[in-house]
Amino acid sequence: MTSTTSISGSNSGLQVVRNYGPITAQFNPTTEQFETSANRACLRDLQTTNPLHDKCRIEADKGGLLKDAYNWILDHADFKRWRDEQQSQLLWIKGDPGKGKTMLLCGIIDELTKSAPNSTTISYFLCQATDARINHATAVLRGLILMLVDQQPSLISYVRRQYDKAGKQIFENVNAWEALSEIFTGILEDPLLQTTYLIIDALDECTADRNRLLDLVALKSSAYPHIKWIVSSRNLPAIEESLDAGTQKTNLWLELNEKSVADAVAIFINHKVQELTEKKKYNKEVRHAVSQHLLSNAHGTFLWVALVCEKLADVPKRNVRKKLEEFPSGLEKLYERMFDQISESNDAELCKSLLGIITTVYRPITLDELASCIDLPEEVVDDSDLREIIGLCGSFLTLRERTITLVHQSAKDFLLRTAVYEIFPDGEDIVHYSIFSKSLQAISRTLQRDIYNLVSPGCPIDQVSQPNPDPLTAIRYACVYWIDHLNRCSPSKTVIEDLQNGGLISIFFQNNYLHWLEALSLLRSVSEGVASMLRLQGLLKTTTENSHLINRVQDACRFILYLKIAIENHPLQVYASGLIFSPTGSITRIQFETEDPPWIIRKPRMEEGWSACLQTLEDHSDRVNSVVFSHDSKLLASASDDRTVKVWDSGSGQCLRTLKGHSDWVSSVAFSHDSKFLASASYDGTVKMWDAGSGQCLLNVQGHSGIVYSVVFSHDSKNLAFAVYDLTVHVWDVGSGQCLQTLKGHSHLVRSVSFSHDSKLLASASDDRTVNVWDASSGQFLQALESHSNLVHSVTFSYNSRLLTSASDDGAIKVWDADSGQCLLTLQGHRDSVNSVAFSCDSNLLASASYDSNVNVWDAGSGQCLLTLEGHSDRVNLVTFSHNSILLTSVSLDGAIKVWDTGSGQCLQTLEGHSHRVKSVAFSHDSKLLASASYDGTVKMWDACTGQCLLTLEGHSSMVNSVIFSYDSNLLASASYDSTIIIWDACSGQCLQILQGHSSSVNSVAFSHDSTLLASASDDCTVKVWDADSSQCLHTLIVKGVTVKSFDNTNTHLETDIGNICLSSVPTYSVPFVPKFKGYSISSDGTWITWNSENLLWLPPKYRPSTSAVSQSTICLGCSSGRVLLFTFDSSRLVGAGHYIPF
Incomplete structure (x- = not known):
């Protein structure tokens, strides 16, 4: 029996902070119940169609399944070989339109279901080009996975791993194929999965991403001996070319089995003629005439027989023989004749208009929807009239459960090829x-x-x-x-x-x-x-x-x-x-x-106009430390203190995936330059590299002795560099996952690393007030830039690699000659310490971030302050330019990431989603994506245009200090307080490697230009150089307090903030509880004003309270921006517990 406890209390007066009012506490459902509910929600969101229902519908549309019409294939040598021989795993049944491929597969499914042992799993999907729900590759995978999980419930764990990160969007967003492929592969590799049959009908009618599906079928059909595949399609060269990659394939071509198909068609004809005889009361002579005409003209085409018989069903018995002469042989000629009959009817124009509508809509529409799409004559007054009109188009259209569809893809092909000017007379x-x-x-x-x-x-x-x-x-x-x-x-x-x-x-x-x-x-x-x-x-x-x-x-x-x-x-x-x-x-x-x-x-008074914030990206549960665009600008990544990295679609603001794996705050995130990989750095001492598309962790760099603060890809995406708490910079080879160098030289914490864009130099910024410059290839220390009077937060190269900027707590930004080390400019204009500086990609602009909450934009040549960007409510920690120099991001302790127009100074959007401080941001090289790394332990990927969070990468066990793209944008490296560097696939978000070896926080990372090496700097006073593919540490260099920046093009030198290191000379070495509130309150997460614990008014992120007070019907919200919002409600409009008087 459920037990409840009620706690009484007064709701009068002004309560400081939050007022929970009287609380009614209830014991919550069991974990098993929650899991069952979550599983149901997951499967409901996975389902775009139920293949079982599709099969039943198609069979009914085609007049039922005749066993005698498909029995021949069960005795066919090719089918038996596929069924019985282990090395024959893929059967491709191919044939022309109307040859009965779909019904053949339906029959095979039934026979396999009846004859297979209970341990056998059968999953299938039937594509239809005319239905947008089931004509694309992701729909096929969703259907196959759904049926597999339905028969083997334990397999849902593979779906939940992805679903729990991003919800329904994981099945629908731009990276859905990658996520579904990963789920599908996991299921196929499950040790409990025994003999399994996977059947896909009408591959030619998979109109979107068919090549991806074909590649998957070819690959998987050769990989698992216990998995057998059957696919069907028209005989298209592109399909044959793709399936030929399958090494264990058997072809069954219906045209080469003409007699068997003809015999099956004859059985189908006998069945249809018997139906007509019973319905129309044919005598012996009429029955014989119909049968002979069908047998003589079908030419092995089921669809031709079905269309003719459908027409004969409306012909009086006395006119049948004459009508037979109007049905020419061949599907194309039959379509022509049927269309001519439509053209000769009294409703020709309406019928053609209807056909034009049905071939134009983006999905099948219902009778009800049709009335909203077409001008209907006054004489058409109800459903019966519509059904009659559709009946006149019966050779092309079918009506089932009020949904109008084309009878076959070949019908649409005919209309758009031969009758296009008839159905579209005006275009x-x-x-x-x-x-x-x-x-x-x-x-x-x-x-x-x-x-x-x-x-x-x-x-x-x-x-x-x-x-x-x-x-x-x-x-x-x-x-x-x-x-x-x-x-x-x-x-x-x-x-x-x-x-x-x-x-x-x-x-x-x-x-x-x-x-x-x-x-x-x-x-x-x-x-x-x-x-x-x-x-x-x-x-x-x-x-x-x-x-x-x-x-x-x-x-x-x-x-x-x-x-x-x-x-x-x-x-x-x-x-x-x-x-x-x-x-x-x-x-x-x-x-x-x-x-x-x-x-x-x-009501509180709002601003007069829209702010520059286009979208607010929410999903992190703690501070955001770093945000960066992918280089194609399609994705945005963010890193958070909630220990996750999130990847966002930059256009829609949709969170595509949440990457979990870090055990502490994620400090930094970076995309590789080809936008395929994402790297995240964390306080857990690891750097993870993720596949930005699928979210799979490809690399986990572990072993650092402290926090990884900053992570960056080299511009060729081959190396990853990161800075660690142990005062070192580590460089890793992304491909191998091997540490190539560990750079030591700073005497205090290394906060930032940066590669020069020609990859010859690496710079590191430190609390020891210096910037060290290193040879990125050799790791040789080249020079120390000393002029700041306080700790140096950030260092970055201009895009021509000739200049270097540094930002310091002394309030100054310094511009240095990268070759000579001469200080060329000192930029002062902030009222407080400067935390970060960045060059624009054209090297003409410089941006600085300060404790004074502002961002300044400077002319890099003259030192003139061009813009002061105001909008943050707390100190700004980081600034990053997009690679086209048009956009600028700023990261603040107010939890926001702002995207600015560098020309006008307008704030275009504010990105919120990290649950903690954003530590690092990086743009992709095409300026379309942005990645952020946060103390919440995550890396988030954002769309630079829309501000949508595309991916959240989780893998570090602590805050992420730095994130950087590799030069080819395939990889992303993150450096963390957890002493590790993670190399990520920037496309999927997958963690590729976790580089471990540092004994303290990793503060900066850098990739070599070919992405084979990664350098990392840590507080453990070492710089490590790693093989990015294998995660092997190649070099460990005792250099205290440095920041790694970049490798040279030959990977023989590593640039740090105190000089270039010559690498060639270095030896390799419990149950949820939800309280109930009475009266007005603020939800526990601060997102709602509630009434009797039911949500009443949703609060946008910028108006969520840092403090609040409730007194009867008045609520006061104090926001971190300094705004105070006062609401007074009329309780007479709200009656009962959560019941509302209509508006």
Whole structure:
């Protein structure tokens, strides 16, 4: 029996900090129950379709499965060889369209299911090109994995490892294929998995990423003796070429088995004729005539027989013989004849219009959705009329459970090849326009506030049940795809009119925009909405001069980006948090001010305009120490004190994956220059290298004696360098994972390492007030740059490798001649200590970060201060330029990463997600991605344009001090307080190597240009040089307090901040508990104002309290920015425990 404990208390007066009010505590469900629930959620998110249901649907659509029609293959020598011989693991069944491949595989599946032992696992997937849900490679893997886990529940552990890091997005984001492939491989290698059959039908109808799928089939079919594969497809050369890579493949070509196929078709004909005889009461003569015509003209094509019989089902018995003469042999000629009949009908134009719609939509649509996409005559008044029209197109369309689909991919091919001018008489773009305009009109007619009657403002999406009837039924397709169809329209006069004030689009944004966002949330399609809005914004810039509409749409984009997290998880927050916290001058807020929640009497005043923050990236549970873009700018990585590295999609702000593995704060993160790898450095003394795409840890550099502070890839991505707490810099070979050199020379902590861009020099910055310069190839100490009067935080090279900058607690930034060591400029302008400096990639600009909370941008030639960037609320620790010199990132103790425009000084976005201080940031070399390393132990990867967190890399056991990309962008190295360096795959986020050997914190790392070596500097007073592939330590150099910077191109010298080291001369050597609150309160994580423990108002990150007070219906929030927000609520609008009076 469940036991409860109630604790009473007063809710009066002003309580300092947080008021929890009366608490009702309940014992929580068991761990097993939580796991079961989590498993169900995981499988629900994994499923895009149920292959079992697809098989049943297809069999029903084709009139049922005839055993006698497929029995022949069970006795075929090739099939028996595949089934019985261990060395024959892949059977490819190929044939022309309509030859019955799908039904053949359905029969094989049934026979294998009946005959196989209980220990055998059978998983299959049936591709269909006309259905966007099941025509791409990731859908195939999701379906196969789903069926495998369904039959072997223990296999879900492989799915959960990825799912628990990033949730549903792991199956849907840009790196879904990599993650699913890793899951799939893990399952196939599971020792408990016995004989398994994997079957994929219609590979030719996998239209997206088919080559990836083919490569996987070819590779895996030769790797596991207990796994047998069957695939089918048309006989396409590209498929044959890919599958030929499979060394144990058997081909079964239906055209070479003409007699067997013809016999099967004859059986099918007898079955269909018997059905017609029973239905139409054929006499012996008519039956014989039909049978003979079908047998004489089928030419081994099941689809031809099915289409003819479908037409005969509507022909009176007396007209059958005459009608038979109208059916020519061959599928192509039959399609031509069927289309001619449509053209001759009284409804020809409507039928052709319908065919144009169905071949144009992005997924199969329902009868209800069709009415929102097409102009229907007044005579078409109900479903029966629509069904009749679809019936007239029966040779091309089929209707099942109210969903309209093309009968076969060959039907679509025919229409787009032969009848394109008939179904698109005015051009395909006109059909797109028709769908767009009808969709938007239907949306505008249907949508309204709280359309599902959820009532509760904080109702989470996972608790929303679809009502019956569902008011969104007819506009589900329209809501998601209307902008896609608009984008395919030519800029005709009509389209231009729709883009004017008072036009269709303008009216939509005036009246229905917030209702549409709510609907997108209910349809679980907010991410699609964000992408669509960004496309619309781009379209308007090139097609209209209507500045009012452009401004309105830009404001609407800012609104959805700002509120994305809240809207997609809580549909009604679009009207609550969305309108309360958007700027007072926001066009969207002003337009919908009547929708403001009436239960808030007093609202805090917001800023007049949108801030530069496009998106706030949330997911870290502690401070963010480092953030960096990947070099293709598609990803962003962040490192946090929560011990994780996160990888984000820089466009959408979506967190793609969370990389776990560090056991302490992650201090630094860096992408390799080819953006494939990510490296993270941690307080746990390790540097991990991850595959940025899959999140797999490829390298784990361990053995350091302390924190790894900074990690950096060499520009050729071959080496990784990092600085360790033990005063050393370590250089590792990324490929081997071997330590190439350990550089020692500093007398105090080494905080930063940097390679010169020609990879000849390596510089290290230290608390001993010096910058040491090293020969990156040999590790020889070249010179010590001494002029600062306090500890040196940061050092970096200009992109021409001629200049070096250093930033110090003495408040000065110094520019040095990298060759002579001469101090060329001393830049002073900050009011407090300078923590970090960075050159722009063109070497023309210099940026500095200070304790005064500001970032200054300087002319590197004259020393003139060009810009002072204000916006942080605490000291700025780190600045980094994008590789195109257009963007600048700054990292502050206020927990934020800001991205600035170096031309205007405008703050473009604020990246929040790390749970602790961000220690290091690095751009990818194409400036599209940013990686951050944090004291939360993680590295996060961000999209530099949108601010979306793409990946979170976890692997270090402590704070990450530094992160750096390799020069080819394939690798990322991170240096940590945990004494290790981790080399990551910058694409997948996978930890490739963990380099261990230092006895203290690693503070800086550097890659050689060919990415084979990695140098690391540690507080253990050594610099290590590692083989990045093997993680072997090649050299250990006793150098105190240095920062490693870079290798030369020959890997014989390693540059540190006190000189270049010659490497050629160095010898190798419990149950969750959730309290309940009564009245108003702040959620424990500070993200919600709650009422009786139910979420009421979502708080954006910048308005989350560092302190709070609650007194009856008034809440005061004190924010770290200095803002004080005061809310007063009208409790009469909130009745009962969590029950809300409608708006």
